[in-house]
Each structure stands twice: as C-alpha cells, then as structure tokens.
Amino acid sequence: MVELQRNLETLNRNGIRAFAISPDSQAVxxxxxxxxxxxxxxxxxxxxxxxxAFGILNTNIPExxxxxxxxxxxxxxxxxxxxxxxxxxxxxxxxxxxxxDLLQGSFRVxxxxxxxxxxxxxxxxxxxxxxxxxxxxxxQLTTLTVDISLADGLHIYGRPLPxxxxxxxxxxxxxxxxxxxxxxxxxxxxxxxEALGERLPAYTGRLAIRAQCLGGSRDGEGNIQVxxxxxxxxxxxxxxxxxxxxxFILPLHFLPHDWELIT
Amino acid sequence: xxxxxxxxxxxxxxxxxxxxxxxxxxxxxxxxxxGRLIRFSATRGADRALxxxxxSASW
Numbered sequence: 110m111v112e113l114q115r116n117l118e119t120l121n122r123n124g125i126r127a128f129a130i131s132p133d134s135q136a137v138x139x140x141x142x143x144x145x146x147x148x149x150x151x152x153x154x155x156x157x158x159x160x161x162a163f164g165i166l167n168t169n170i171p172e173x174x175x176x177x178x179x180x181x182x183x184x185x186x187x188x189x190x191x192x193x194x195x196x197x198x199x200x201x202x203x204x205x206x207x208x209x210d211l212l213q214g215s216f217r218v219x220x221x222x223x224x225x226x227x228x229x230x231x232x233x234x235x236x237x238x239x240x241x242x243x244x245x246x247x248x249q250l251t252t253l254t255v256d257i258s259l260a261d262g263l264h265i266y267g268r269p270l271p272x273x274x275x276x277x278x279x280x281x282x283x284x285x286x287x288x289x290x291x292x293x294x295x296x297x298x299x300x301x302x303e304a305l306g307e308r309l310p311a312y313t314g315r316l317a318i319r320a321q322c323l324g325g326s327r328d329g330e331g332n333i334q335v336x337x338x339x340x341x342x343x344x345x346x347x348x349x350x351x352x353x354x355x356x357f358i359l360p361l362h363f364l365p366h367d368w369e370l371i372t
Numbered sequence: 373x374x375x376x377x378x379x380x381x382x383x384x385x386x387x388x389x390x391x392x393x394x395x396x397x398x399x400x401x402x403x404x405x406x407g408r409l410i411r412f413s414a415t416r417g418a419d420r421a422l423x424x425x426x427x428s429a430s431w
Binding site for chain 2: 110113120123124125126127128129130131132133135137138139141142147150151152153154159160162163164165167169176179180181182183184185186187188189190191192193194195196198211216
C-alpha cells in the first residue's frame with residue numbers, strides 16, 4: 110500500500126485510479142492512512158458486502174473467527190468500460206506482486222521508476238539488464254528484464270537444442286536478497302544451420318528475457334548488489350564463436366519485512 | 373497474471389478469484405479513510421482502475 114502511494118503520481122499521469130478494499134473499520138484505515146500518508150482511497154468494507162459481491166470472501170475462515178470477512182487478497186485491472194482486463198491472485202499470502210510489475214505487466218505503463226540498468230556490449234550483442242523496481246522485500250515478486258540486441262547476421266540459440274549447442278541462459282548468483290523463480294524466454298525462430306543441415310531454435314535481432322524473482326530472507330534494510338549472468342553462444346551461418354558469460358551487477362534496495370503493506 | 377476465475381494454489385486447493393477477464397467489475401460505494409463516500413462507477417469511462425483487495429491494514 111505504501112509502495113502504491115509512492116507510485117501514485119505515475120498512476121495519475123497514466124489515468125489509473127487506485128482503490129484499496131479491506132474489511133477494516135474507517136477508524137483503522139484513518140490511523141493507517143495517517144501513519145503512512147496514504148492519500149488514495151482506502152475503502153472500508155465492514156461487513157464484507159463488496160468482498161462478497163466480487164465472490165472472493167475467504168470461506169476457509171470460520172464465521173466465529175476474528176479474521177472472518179477477509180478476502181482472498183488480489184488485484185483487478187479494470188478498463189474504462191468497467192470490465193476486468195487483468196487480475197492477479199496468488200495463493201501464497203506471503204508472496205505479493207510488486208506495484209511496478211503490475212503497472213508494467215497489466216497496464217503497460219512505461220514511465221515507471223525502475224531499477225538502475227546496466228548495459229554490457231560484446232562484438233556479438235548489446236544486453237541491457239534491469240529490475241522492474243529499485244526496491245525489493247521479502248516475499249515480493251519482481252521482474253528482471255534483459256533486453257538483447259544481436260549484431261547483424263548473428264544468432265544465439267533457444268530451446269530445445271541438440272547436445273553440443275549452448276542455449277542462451279539467464280541466471281542469478283545465489284544471494285540472500287532474492288532468488289530466481291522462473292525465467293521466461295521468448296519463442297525462438299528456426300535458423301538454418303548449413304554445417305549441420307538442420308534447423309535449430311534460435312534468436313536474431315532483438316529479444317527480451319524476463320525472469321521472475323522472489324524477495325528472500327535477508328535481515329533488515331539496506332543496499333545490495335545482485336549479480337545476474339547471461340550465457341550464450343553466438344553463431345553466424347558459417348561458424349560459432351566461443352561461448353560467453355556476461356555479468357551484470359545490479360543495485361537493489363532491500364526494504365524491511367512488511368507483509369500487509371506490500372501491494 | 374491469471375486469466376481463469378478459479379486458481380489452484382500450491383497445496384492443490386482451489387479458491388475463487390472473482391469476476392473473469394472480460395466481465396464487468398461489480399460496482400461499489402464505500403467510505404474511505406477521510407469519511408468520503410466513494411462510488412467506483414463514477415470514474416468509469418474516464419480512467420482505468422486498479423482495485424486491490426487486502427486482508428487488513430492492522431495486521
């Protein structure tokens with residue numbers, strides 16, 4: 110919620126209105142809003158009527174429990190026509206999507222505050238790596254993007270690949286601040302390899318690799334550096350060059366543990 | 373992002389995620405932290421919206 114407040118100007122600039130709904134009383138919300146200087150509407154759904162209207166009341170909680178009335182936490186992106194065009198519900202309550210990922214992924218907002226980018230250039234390609242947000246906290250998801258622009262006439266390999274070839278691969282060095290949960294490679298095209306007389310999945314021109322990362326269990330706030338590595342082997346239509354591993358050192362600010370304030 | 377109305381969590385249990393993509397979001401009128409009554413549909417047509425459901429601001 111605090112992170113959303115920090116991004117409020119971006120939302121306004123992009124014509125996006127934010128509404129946050131919980132079964133809290135107005136008094137609780139007033140106190141919370143004062144403490145964290147939240148100016149977008151924190152709506153009080155005491156009695157959970159709206160939560161029920163959306164059909165997301167958590168019915169695993171017994172009616173006599175003090176938590177009864179809470180929703181399954183999630184986010185809807187709603188268009189000007191009032192229709193839902195995207196939504197995100199994550200079963201694990203300890204994992205949240207970052208605001209930046211939401212705005213970038215669902216609303217295609219481009220002018221976001223991102224992590225500092227690092228560009229590495231080799232004779233084969235230029236690669237630019239950055240995190241979706243300059244901050245991360247435990248249990249929060251963020252996206253690491255690597256934009257790659259290949260030199261003319263060169264290709265790098267995708268998957269699946271016969272043995273002996275090296276597909277492009279993005280990894281993170283182990284660290285206490287965040288871990289890689291899933292890497293999404295774009296769909297490769299087929300490139301004819303004359304020497305082999307076969308077509309192999311490969312990339313030419315431009316591509317973007319996106320890795321979903323999960324904030325880890327680092328103790329306390331602080332600035333950290335995360336090493337991401339991109340391994341590839343570039344080839345032209347006659348020969349392949351030696352495999353390369355590029356290293357990106359990316360700064361992130363680790364924020365303190367703060368479950369309910371994440372979205 | 374999910375496009376289904378029911379999502380499976382890692383324990384294999386299903387839980388509802390409300391209106392499906394393409395469906396109308398239910399309208400609502402609720403008081404905010406300043407005591408103002410906010411009607412969701414009042415912004416329809418002009419702005420897109422981000423609706424966040426969370427459990428509580430107090431824990």
